[in-house]
Amino acid sequence: MSVKEYWKEINKASDKVSSLINSYWHEHSNWNNWQFWIILIFLIVPLIVLLVKLDKNKTLQILFFGYTVHMLWTYTELTLIRMGYMDHHYFILPFLPQAIGITSSFLPVSFMLLYQYCVKYDKNFLLWTSVLSAIIAFVLVSIEKQIGFLALLKGFNSFHIFLLDVAITMLAYGLTNFFITFYKQDKSRTRA
Numbered sequence: 001m002s003v004k005e006y007w008k009e010i011n012k013a014s015d016k017v018s019s020l021i022n023s024y025w026h027e028h029s030n031w032n033n034w035q036f037w038i039i040l041i042f043l044i045v046p047l048i049v050l051l052v053k054l055d056k057n058k059t060l061q062i063l064f065f066g067y068t069v070h071m072l073w074t075y076t077e078l079t080l081i082r083m084g085y086m087d088h089h090y091f092i093l094p095f096l097p098q099a100i101g102i103t104s105s106f107l108p109v110s111f112m113l114l115y116q117y118c119v120k121y122d123k124n125f126l127l128w129t130s131v132l133s134a135i136i137a138f139v140l141v142s143i144e145k146q147i148g149f150l151a152l153l154k155g156f157n158s159f160h161i162f163l164l165d166v167a168i169t170m171l172a173y174g175l176t177n178f179f180i181t182f183y184k185q186d187k188s189r190t191r192a
Contacts, residue, residue: 018094025094035090035149042101043092046109055116061180066112068172073103076164085156090149107136111169125173133165
């Protein structure tokens with residue numbers, strides 16, 4: 001097949017998948033279903049908690065860290081779905097990423113509050129990240145699977161989620177520290 005023919009087939013398949021997802025959402029995942037409201041809670045409540053609990057002295061630092069967690073988890077989740085390792089059976093809107101309540105709010109805010117705590121009280125971030133990641137992977141994911149919100153496929157399991165949580169959070173931590181150091185050095189150069 002030529003490039004043009006491939007993309008014609010890909011677009012045709014994409015249209016069919018989009019149509020199926022829209023139909024599924026209208027029948028099983030819209031605002032008439034309790035699952036929709038649970039996902040909406042996972043999207044809104046953590047953001048409210050963040051507004052109340054965010055350390056105003058380190059707002060940009062904490063928000064950068066959380067944004068990095070959000071972006072890395074969203075792209076990771078989209079990749080896992082596309083490769084067939086994960087499916088979220090209920091979602092807010094059919095055209096948004098499936099786990100937007102989790103990857104855009106719950107996970108980033110949970111790790112932001114943990115980051116804030118560890119920075120403020122000089123705690124071991126890797127240790128605390130491992131604890132929170134274990135709770136998310138082995139408790140929250142298990143509950144999501146049991147109530148039908150999440151399917152892990154092709155041998156993908158909670159331990160893999162745990163490893164991804166730790167890796168993504170530590171990468172966000174490293175990037176945040178890199179930029180803090182970079183801008184501190186930049187400020188000291190401009191003063192000299």
